[in-house]
Amino acid sequence: MNYSSTAFHEQYPTYADTTELDKLRAIDFKLLDDTNEVYLDYTGGGLYSTSQVAAHTKILQNTLFGNPHSDNPSSIRATKIMEQARAAVLSFFDASPDDYCVIFTSNASGALRLVGEAYPFRLTGQFLQLIDNHNSVNGIREFARQAGSSISLIKSQRDDLQVRTEDVMTALRNHQKGSRLFAYPAQSNFSGVQHSLDWIALAQSEGWDVLLDAAAFVPTNKLSFSLIKPDFVCLSFYKMFGWPTGIGCLIAKRSSLPKLKRPWFSGGTVQALSVQGDWHIMANEYEAFEDGTVNYLNAPAITLGLDYLQKIGIETIHTRVMCLTDWVLMQLKTLRHSNGRPLIEIYGPLTTQNRGAVITLNFLTPGGQIVDERIVSREAKKYRISLRTGCFCNPGAAEIAFNLPPEKLAVGRSNSNGNGNGQSFDHYLALMELQSGNAIRISFGLASNFNDAKAFLEFAHTFRDTHFSTQDLPKRVHC
Numbered sequence: 001m002n003y004s005s006t007a008f009h010e011q012y013p014t015y016a017d018t019t020e021l022d023k024l025r026a027i028d029f030k031l032l033d034d035t036n037e038v039y040l041d042y043t044g045g046g047l048y049s050t051s052q053v054a055a056h057t058k059i060l061q062n063t064l065f066g067n068p069h070s071d072n073p074s075s076i077r078a079t080k081i082m083e084q085a086r087a088a089v090l091s092f093f094d095a096s097p098d099d100y101c102v103i104f105t106s107n108a109s110g111a112l113r114l115v116g117e118a119y120p121f122r123l124t125g126q127f128l129q130l131i132d133n134h135n136s137v138n139g140i141r142e143f144a145r146q147a148g149s150s151i152s153l154i155k156s157q158r159d160d161l162q163v164r165t166e167d168v169m170t171a172l173r174n175h176q177k178g179s180r181l182f183a184y185p186a187q188s189n190f191s192g193v194q195h196s197l198d199w200i201a202l203a204q205s206e207g208w209d210v211l212l213d214a215a216a217f218v219p220t221n222k223l224s225f226s227l228i229k230p231d232f233v234c235l236s237f238y239k240m241f242g243w244p245t246g247i248g249c250l251i252a253k254r255s256s257l258p259k260l261k262r263p264w265f266s267g268g269t270v271q272a273l274s275v276q277g278d279w280h281i282m283a284n285e286y287e288a289f290e291d292g293t294v295n296y297l298n299a300p301a302i303t304l305g306l307d308y309l310q311k312i313g314i315e316t317i318h319t320r321v322m323c324l325t326d327w328v329l330m331q332l333k334t335l336r337h338s339n340g341r342p343l344i345e346i347y348g349p350l351t352t353q354n355r356g357a358v359i360t361l362n363f364l365t366p367g368g369q370i371v372d373e374r375i376v377s378r379e380a381k382k383y384r385i386s387l388r389t390g391c392f393c394n395p396g397a398a399e400i401a402f403n404l405p406p407e408k409l410a411v412g413r414s415n416s417n418g419n420g421n422g423q424s425f426d427h428y429l430a431l432m433e434l435q436s437g438n439a440i441r442i443s444f445g446l447a448s449n450f451n452d453a454k455a456f457l458e459f460a461h462t463f464r465d466t467h468f469s470t471q472d473l474p475k476r477v478h479c
Contacts, residue, residue, distance in 0.1 A: 001458070001461055003458070005454075008327060008450055011327065012323040014323060015320060015323045015450075017316070017319060018316050018317075018320040018323075020312065021312070021316065021317070021446070022449060024312070024446075025447050025449060027051070028049035028050050029049060029050075030050075032047075037384045037385075037386065038383070038384060038385040038451075039386045039447070039448075040385060040388075040442040040443060040444070040448075040452060040456060041386050041387060041388045041441075041442075042239075042357070042444060042445025042446070043192075043216050043219075043358055043388070043443035044239075045238055045245075046219055046238060046241055046242040046445055046446065047242045047445065048242030048243030049241070049242070049243075049308060051308075052243055052301065052304050052305055052308055053243055055304050056300055059300045060297065060300075065296060065297060066078055067293055067296070068082055068293070068294065068296050069267075069268055069293065078296040078299075081303070082104075082294060082296055082299050084299070084303050085102075085104075085299040085302040086101070086102040088303040088306045088307070089102045089251065090102060091306075092306045092309070093218075093224065093233075094226040095225035095251060096225070099225075099229075099253060099254060099255075100225060100251055100252065100253055100254060101251075101252055101254055101257065101286045102249050102250075102251055102252075102286060103251075103286045103289045103290060104248075104249050104290055104294050105234075105247070105248050105249055106246055106247065106248065107238075107245075107247070107248040108134075108136065108213065108215040108234040108235055108236040108239075108248045109134075109136035109234075109248075111232075111234035111235070111248055111250035112134075112136045112137055112140065112211070112213070112234050113136070114250055114260070114289055115140070115181075115211055115234075115250065116143040116144075117263055118260035118261055118263070118289075119140075119143065119144075119181050119209075119259070120179045120259055120261060121144045121146075121148075121179065121181075122147055122178055122179060123147070123149070123178075124149075124178030125148075125150070125178045125179045125180060126149055126175060126176065126178065126180035127140060127152070127180070127181050127183070128152045128153075128154070128171055128180065128181070128182045128183070128208070129151075129152075129153060129183045129184065130156070130183075130185070130195065130396075131156055131396035131397065131400060132156050132161065132185065132188045132193065132396055133183065133185060133213065133394065133396060134185065134189055134213060134393050135393040135394065135395070137184075137185070137213055138395075140211075149178075153396075154167055155400065156397065156400045158400060158403060160193075160348060160349045160350070161190075161191045161348045161349075161397060161400060161401060162193055162195075162348075162349065162354060163193075163195060165196060165198075169202065172202065172203050173206060175206060175207065175208070179209070180207065180208050181208065181209050181211060182199075182209070182211070183210075183212075184199065184212065184213065185212075185213040185214075185215075185216060185217070186212055186213065186214045186216070186217035186218075186221075186223065187214075187217035187221070188358075188397055189215070189216040189358075189392050189393070189394055190360060190391070190394035190401070190439075190441070191347050191355075191358065191360050191397055191401070192216075192348055192355045192356040192357065192358025193348050193355060193356075194217070194354050194355060194356050197227075197228050200212065200228050200229065201229070204231075209231040209232070209259065210230045211230070212232070212233045213234055214233050214235045215236050215239055217356065218239075218240055219239050219241075219317075220314070220317050220318050220356060220357050220444075221314065221318055221356065222314050222315065222318070231252070231253045231256035232250060232251070232252050233250070233251040233252075234248065234249070234250055235249060236248035237249075237302055240305065240306075240309065241305035241306075241308055241309060242305075243301055243305065244295075244298040244301045246295060246298065247295045247298050247299075247302065250289070252286070257285060257286075260289075262282070262288065265280055266291040266292055267291070267293075268291060268292050268294075269288050269289065269291060270283055271283050309446075320448065321357035321444040321448060322352055324357070324444045324448055324449075324450070324453045325355070325357045325358070325359060326351070326352045327453060328359060328442075328457065329346070329350065329351065329352065329359060332344045332346060332359070332460065333346070333350060335460060336464075337366040337464055337465050338366070341364065341366060341367075341368055343363065343460065343463060344460065345364055345370075346359065346361045347360045347361065347362075347397075347439060357444040357445070357448075358441060358442070359443075360392075360401075360440065360441045361439060361441075362439050362440060363376055363460070366465055366467075371463065372470060373389040373390070373438045373439060373440055375468045375469075375473065376440050377389045379459075379462065379463075379468065380459065383459050385456065385459055387440060387456075388441040388442075388443075389438060389441070390438050398439065401439070
C-alpha cells in the first residue's frame with residue numbers, strides 16, 4: 001500500500017490548477033491540520049472559513065441592527081442587508097431579478113415544505129418524483145395525498161443508480177389535466193449521481209412545474225439560471241460554505257410563485273387583516289412566504305459566503321473534488337481480501353461520469369457479508385475521520401442500491417400505523433431479512449486535499465481480512 005502524491009499529480013495534472021485551495025486551507029481551515037482531523041462529510045455540511053466568521057463578527061460588532069419589520073434606523077439597516085443577501089444569491093446563480101425572487105427559510109427542507117403545502121394539488125393534480133430524493137422531497141407526497149392528487153415514482157437503474165431519460169419522458173407524458181409538480185435532485189445526496197438538468201425544460205414543455213433540489217449540487221458545481229429555468233429551487237447555505245446554519249432559501253420564478261396558495265398566514269406575511277372582520281390581505285411575492293422575523297443577523301454571512309466562493313471560483317472547487325473523487329474510486333475498486341473477494345461495494349457509477357464528489361459504499365467481510373455501518377463509524381472515530389453512515393435521509397435510493405423489491409418493503413407498512421410509529425429499524429431489517437439498510441458515505445468539498453483522500457484509503461485497508469466485534473454498538477442513526 002503506497003499512495004504516492006507524485007503519482008497522483010501525474011495522473012491528475014489539472015489538480016495543480018487548484019493550489020489556491022491549499023493556501024486557503026492553511027489559513028482559513030487550519031483547524032483541520034492543527035487537530036489532525038479528516039473531514040469527509042461535505043454533503044452533510046460544509047466547513048466555514050475563519051475569515052468568513054471574522055468578517056461577519058466585525059459587521060455585528062460595528063453595526064446596530066433591528067427587526068426589519070419597521071422603519072426605524074436599525075430596522076432600515078437590517079432590511080438593507082437582507083436585500084443585499086437576496087441580490088447576492090441571484091447574482092451567484094445568474095438569475096435575473098426580473099424573473100426570480102429569493103425567499104429565505106430555515107433550510108432547504110423549509111423551502112421544500114413551502115412549496116409542498118402551498119402547491120395547488122387537487123383531485124386532478126399530480127406529483128411526480130424520482131425514487132432518488134431527500135426525505136424532505138418525499139414528504140411532499142403527503143400534501144399531494146391529502147388533496148387527492150395522484151403520486152407517481154420514477155425508479156433508478158439497479159446497476160448504477162442512474163435514471164434513464166426515456167423513463168422520465170414516459171412519466172412526464174403520462175399526465176392529465178390539472179396542476180402537476182415534478183421534483184428531483186440535481187445531485188443525489190445518497191450516491192452522488194447527477195441527474196440531467198435538461199429534464200427541466202422537457203418537463204415544462206409537457207406542462208409540469210419543476211421543483212429542483214439543489215442542496216447537494218451547488219457546493220461543488222456551477223448552477224446557472226441563464227441556462228436552466230426551474231420554477232422552484234431549494235438550497236441550504238451551510239452546505240455551500242459552512243456558516244451560518246439555520247438559514248436556506250427557496251429561489252422561485254416570479255411567474256410561478258402566484259400558483260402557490262398558502263394554507264395559513266403569520267406575522268410578516270400579511271399586509272393587513274381584521275380579526276373581527278375575518279379577512280386578510282397577503283403581502284406581495286417573497287414577503288408572503290417569510291414567516292415571522294427572518295434571520296436578519298445571519299444575512300451578512302450569506303453575502304460574505306457567496307463572495308468567498310465567487311473569488312475562489314466554483315470551477316476551481318469542482319476540479320479539485322472531482323480529481324480526488326475519481327482517484328479514490330479507482331483505488332477502492334482494486335481493494336481485495338487475501339481470498340480475492342472485494343473489500344468494498346460501491347453504489348452508483350463506478351466512474352465520475354454523471355457523478356458528483358460523493359462516494360457511497362459498504363465494507364465487506366472476507367465472506368462477502370456487509371460490515372455493520374456502526375462498526376465503520378466506531379473505527380473511523382479512532383482515526384479522527386468524519387464520515388457519514390445511514391441512508392442519508394434518502395431511503396428510496398438505498399432501496400434500489402440494496403435491491404429491495406416493493407413486496408419486501410411492504411412489511412414496514414403492516415408493522416406501523418402509517419405515520420412511522422412502530423418497531424425499531426433493526427426490527428424492520430430482520431423482517432425484510434436484510435444484513436443492513438444503511439451505507440457509508442464520504443464526500444469532498446472546498447477544503448479537501450490529497451491527504452484527506454489518502455487517509456480514507458489507508459483506513460479502508462484496516463478492514464482487509466479483519467473481523468470486527470459487534471458488541472456495544474450504538475443505536476442506528478435515523479433518517
